[in-house]
Amino acid sequence: MKQEIHKRNSIYFQLLRLLMASAIVCVLFFFIICGIGSVVVDSHLANPEYEKEKDLRYIRQLQQYVRDDQIRSDDSQALLAWVETHKVLYVCVYKDDKKVFDSDYPGEELMEEEIEAEYYEWENYYPVEFADGEALVTIQSVYAYQMYNYVLIGSIVLSFFLFLALVLLGIRKKMNYILKLNDEIEILEGGSLDYKITVEGKDELAALAEGIDNMRLSFQSLIDQEARMIQENQRIVTEMSHDLRTPVTSIMLYTEILKKGSYKNETRLKEYIEKIDRKILRMKQLTDHLFEYSLITGETDIKLEEPELYEVLFYDLLSETCSYLEQQGFQVSFQVEWICKKIRISGSYIMRITDNIASNLIKYADPAVPVIIASAQEGSMAGFMFENKIQKQVRAQSTGIGVQSIKNMMLKMGGKCITWREGDMFRITLLFPVCTDG
Numbered sequence: 001m002k003q004e005i006h007k008r009n010s011i012y013f014q015l016l017r018l019l020m021a022s023a024i025v026c027v028l029f030f031f032i033i034c035g036i037g038s039v040v041v042d043s044h045l046a047n048p049e050y051e052k053e054k055d056l057r058y059i060r061q062l063q064q065y066v067r068d069d070q071i072r073s074d075d076s077q078a079l080l081a082w083v084e085t086h087k088v089l090y091v092c093v094y095k096d097d098k099k100v101f102d103s104d105y106p107g108e109e110l111m112e113e114e115i116e117a118e119y120y121e122w123e124n125y126y127p128v129e130f131a132d133g134e135a136l137v138t139i140q141s142v143y144a145y146q147m148y149n150y151v152l153i154g155s156i157v158l159s160f161f162l163f164l165a166l167v168l169l170g171i172r173k174k175m176n177y178i179l180k181l182n183d184e185i186e187i188l189e190g191g192s193l194d195y196k197i198t199v200e201g202k203d204e205l206a207a208l209a210e211g212i213d214n215m216r217l218s219f220q221s222l223i224d225q226e227a228r229m230i231q232e233n234q235r236i237v238t239e240m241s242h243d244l245r246t247p248v249t250s251i252m253l254y255t256e257i258l259k260k261g262s263y264k265n266e267t268r269l270k271e272y273i274e275k276i277d278r279k280i281l282r283m284k285q286l287t288d289h290l291f292e293y294s295l296i297t298g299e300t301d302i303k304l305e306e307p308e309l310y311e312v313l314f315y316d317l318l319s320e321t322c323s324y325l326e327q328q329g330f331q332v333s334f335q336v337e338w339i340c341k342k343i344r345i346s347g348s349y350i351m352r353i354t355d356n357i358a359s360n361l362i363k364y365a366d367p368a369v370p371v372i373i374a375s376a377q378e379g380s381m382a383g384f385m386f387e388n389k390i391q392k393q394v395r396a397q398s399t400g401i402g403v404q405s406i407k408n409m410m411l412k413m414g415g416k417c418i419t420w421r422e423g424d425m426f427r428i429t430l431l432f433p434v435c436t437d438g
Helices: 011-045 048-069 076-086 143-189 204-260 266-298 310-327 347-364 401-412
Strands: 090-095 098-102 126-130 133-140 332-335 371-378 381-389 416-422 425-433
Touching (some): 143 204, 347 425
Antiparallel strands (some): 090 133, 371 381
């Protein structure tokens, strides 16, 4: 029976949980790595020598620019152009203790008599030789912000790759299972139907694997059933050939006697003719059984009737069978209990099966012992059974082809026929699958 897939076990929700868990882990990883990076940058920037070294690099570039273009300390346009070109945050120039340039106020003229120089301990002042003389320059660059940006970008990139790694690791198990199923299907394609398909989990892939394995079992069952039928056919053909050979040999012997006239009187002649007639009748019965068996075996598809109640299908049929057996001198013990279940059958097959059973009872059953007709159930199947005692003098005359025909017809209807024999007692049980809606 195929397992039910709960919504929470579906591949869709498994993937959603994987993505959410990976995202949470990556967000936590981002804040941790970003915090660690910020601490490292802060400790690096706390070193005065590092900041001074970076400032000196920009001061050397400014000195080269001033020297090449003969820039004056109060040439705000030229200095502002250098600031924008080098993406410096802030530049301030002091000359003769006066602020002559401030990049924060590029559009204003700074008069020497108006703005006095203010020097702060936390700022570094570097001498630069301008066209109008030496001046002190303080500078603030973007290298600190660049380092923080590098930490931010690096944290985002590492978190993204961690997210991909977690998702791929989560999917890898399912991919390995899919590859395993592919390998196992190739094994089945090679003809190894005994190989069991691996079923892992409770999602759609597990349901698919279970379906494939059920299909394997069904196909294997069909192959085994076909092999049994072929073997049974060979057995029946062999036995029928032997059974036919015996009366044919007797007929040939009696006809040879008649042809030569090797009989004593008319009584012997009549006796030989009667024996030939009985052998011919026996041969006709055997060939009729063989024809019926081959006809059933050759039918591939049958159309079952609509589901009907157990009692409606079999009440009249079993009643007629009981009456017929009683007319033939048999006692019948009817022990059928009608169950409130529906069954699907083929009416023509059921008629042939009951006729076959009744015919065999008349031929082989002992009239002194009652024939028992009773209901039977086994799991999800229901039906009925016939039990009788076999006559000793006819015990070895049955070829078994009639029973095999019944088994074939029951099999085509989705049911089964079970035979049992112990000493002189024989029982045949017919079981049909019960409809689930009944």
